[in-house]
Amino acid sequence: MQGKWGAILVLMGVFASMATGCGGGGDSSEASITKKEFVVQANAICRKAEQARREAVSAYAQEQGKELQEFSKPELETMIIDAALPPMSAMADELDALPDPEGEDASAEAIVTDFEKAVEKTEEQPLSVLSTSTGPFAKPLKASKSFGLSDCAKVS
Numbered sequence: 001m002q003g004k005w006g007a008i009l010v011l012m013g014v015f016a017s018m019a020t021g022c023g024g025g026g027d028s029s030e031a032s033i034t035k036k037e038f039v040v041q042a043n044a045i046c047r048k049a050e051q052a053r054r055e056a057v058s059a060y061a062q063e064q065g066k067e068l069q070e071f072s073k074p075e076l077e078t079m080i081i082d083a084a085l086p087p088m089s090a091m092a093d094e095l096d097a098l099p100d101p102e103g104e105d106a107s108a109e110a111i112v113t114d115f116e117k118a119v120e121k122t123e124e125q126p127l128s129v130l131s132t133s134t135g136p137f138a139k140p141l142k143a144s145k146s147f148g149l150s151d152c153a154k155v156s
Helices: 002-020 035-064 073-097 105-124 126-130 138-147
Strands: none
Touching: 035 073, 073 105, 073 126, 105 126, 105 138
16 A cells, blocks of 8 residues: 555656646747746746645645545545645646746747646546556656756656
């Protein structure tokens, strides 16, 4: 069971990696920022989202009077939707709102889009996040790491 819950926590962190999503949402009239500035800001967003996710999951478990490893699948699905996913969704929105990094806008937009898709898939199939290698956040996490979003890529 511990391995299953470790995977759950990693996947919940994956939600955080949505934060790695690069700011592709800024409109074209906004000034762009350097990639370095983008990475600093995006990593800060990811750290904040991961902390919020951890706190929400912990609070949810306390409210239920159970340890995560004691949750049934239906209870786990509810916890993912109600506690773990909202901070990740907010993270994706915040990343999307960042100005595009100069010369890297397409890469940043792709990461944000992949995180948004991961949130949508998780809403439809919450337990899909339990697979760290093939789950909905696997692609955006890998892309985040390649882009230099270290805090976003190593969320647990």
